[in-house]
Amino acid sequence: MKGYLWTGGDPGSQSTVAPPDNGRLAPYEAIAVEAVGNVIEFWGFKRNQGRVWGLLYxxxxxxxxxxxxxxxxxxxxGVSMLLRDLERWGVIQRVRVPQDTVWRYAAETDLVRMVTHVVEEREAAFVTRIRADLSEARRLAELAGGVSPERLRKLERMATLAEHVERALRLFIKTSRLDVAGVLGAFRDGALGRKGDR
Amino acid sequence: MKGYLWTGGDPGSQSTVAPPDNGRLAPYEAIAVEAVGNVIEFWGFKRNQGRVWGLLYxxxxxxxxxxxxxxxxxxxxGVSMLLRDLERWGVIQRVRVPQDTVWRYAAETDLVRMVTHVVEEREAAFVTRIRADLSEARRLAELAGGVSPERLRKLERMATLAEHVERALRLFIKTSRLDVAGVLGAFRDGALGRKGDR
DNA sequence: GGTGCAGTTCACGCGGTCTTGAACTATATG
DNA sequence: CATATAGTTCAAGACCGCGTGAACTGCACC
Incomplete structure (x- = not known):
């Protein structure tokens, strides 16, 4: 994927609003950007990935x-690598202003996609593996003999525990998706914001 | 809290079963212990905390x-500190064999308590904070003036997003508890079904 | 071709976390 | 009281991930 054309407005009009200061964020921007950075770090990503997305959003x-x-x-x-990660996860888009040569980056609206996507990935590559390990342990234990049935039961229990955590995790991902989808929908209905969607 | 008496058996009988090998784990034990270590690390704890609990369990x-x-x-x-952490979280118990002087440690059966407990703690101290930050940002932005209504809406959206992630997280904790408690049917008609309320 | 700018890659260093090992306290035993 | 063993605390070090900054590529324009 190479990016898309950006048709939101001509480059000149930006300067009237956006960069009277080029270099320092407005206080409220700093707080918001930092907040996103914290959330994202909380979920096991890099803080700066969150900050970048937050700024763009x-x-x-x-x-x-x-x-x-x-x-x-x-x-x-650093920016180069961060942008690449974010783009790969589909939470930002690389866009090209018509007769300009530089790439620009725009935030995709659902950051949740990033969270759920990578959480799913982690979960798939990981919790599944755990279950495999535990049943392997159980197999070995049976094979070796001399292991008390109580321990076999414990091994089995651990395996089912992992299985259930896995299931709960999936549920979480699914509901948080629904949830966020619902939130965005509610916004458009005017529950919180004013009219005039972009 | 200082620990409890252990009445599971007399000290002599243990040696017949437990430590023919003092030092090296059986292969199946190693795998299982390591698996628990991985899970626990995955959830943001120390790997060795998981290994200790796994062994005890x-x-x-x-x-x-x-x-x-x-x-x-x-x-x-290291063992001293790990045990203290685990004890504080209530996932192991410090017990005393009747006429013996040393402390012994036993695994509490639900490791999930540890996960949910600390996840809750993190969540409370964190996501809540995020929401506060975001509404503070919004306040500042309004106060400063000259901020487009569109941006105000974005700030608001981020705040509600955090709020909903928080809600989903709580749901996750609750269901995973129910799940482990063995109430598997609980979330069949509960969480997933209700999509009409937003 | 040459100059300048956008963008990528990567070895290094900084900062943080986890573990170790030694010094220390506490407690039982002769 | 002296000694030994269990347990705690903490400074020093090992370790690891992240961001930096410099070297490099690619591209446009002169």
């Missing part, structure tokens, strides 16, 4: 890597 | 710190 309009670099005070290389 | 009978130290190849000091 808040700004609404696509930013260049250089702008992100300045606003969040990150290194060139 | 599998063995069924209380072990001394020294035995744990040998079986899992850990340092004296």
């Amino acid at each position: 808040l700004r609404g309009e696509p930013l260049t890597a250089g702008e992100i670099e300045r606003e969040l005070d990150l290194s060139k290389g | 599998l063995r069924g009978e209380p072990l001394t710190a020294g035995e744990i130290e040998r079986e899992l190849d850990l340092s004296k000091g």
Whole structure:
């Protein structure tokens, strides 16, 4: 995938609103961006991945890597890698302003996709593996002989425990998806926000 | 809290079963213990906390710190701290064999208590904080003026997003508890079915 | 071709976490 | 009281992940 054209507005109009300050965030922006950074770190990602996404989401309009670099005070290389991760996870989009040469990046609206996606991935590669290990242990124990039936039962219990945690995890992912989908829907209905969707 | 008396059997009878090998785990034990270590690490704890609990659970009978130290190849000091953590979380118990002077440690059966407990704790101290930050950001933004209504809406959305993730998390904890308690049917008609309420 | 800028890659260093090992306290025993 | 053993605490070190900054590629424009 190579990115899409951005048709949201001409480059010139941005400067009237966005960068009177190029380099320092407004206080409220800093807080919000930091909050997203914390959430994302909480879920086992890199803090700066969250900060980048938060900035892009808040700004609404696509930013260049250089702008992100300045606003969040990150290194060139770092921004490059962060953007690549975020893009791979599908939570930002790489866009091209018509007659401009630089790439810009825009936030996809559901950050939850990132969380659920990678949580799913972790879960698949991991909890499944745990279950396999535990049943392997049980097999070995039976094979070796001399293991008390009580211990065999314990091994089995651990395996089913893992299985159930796995199941609960799946449920969590599913419901949190529904939940978020529901939230976004509720927004459009005007429950909280005003009218005038973008 | 200081521990409880252990009345599961006299000290002499243990040696006939438990420590023919003092130092190296049986292969199946190693696998199982390691599996628990992985799970626990996955949930954001220390790997060795999981290994200790796994060993205690599998063995069924209380072990001394020294035995744990040998079986899992850990340092004296490390075992001490690990045991203290596990005890504080209520997933192991400190017990005393009648006329013996050393402490022994026994696994509490629900490891899930540890997971849910600390997940709850994290969640309470954290996601709540995030929400506060986000509404603070929104307040500042309104106060500063000149912030587009669109951005205010975005801030609001982020806050409710956090709120809903929080809710989903609580649901997860609750169901995983129910699940482990053996009430498997509980979430069949409960969580998934209700999609009309948002 | 050469200059400049956008973007990528990667070895290194910083910062944080976990573990160790030694010093220390507590407690039982002769 | 002296000694030994169980248990705790903590500074030092091992370890690991992340971000940096420099070297590199690619591309556009002169």
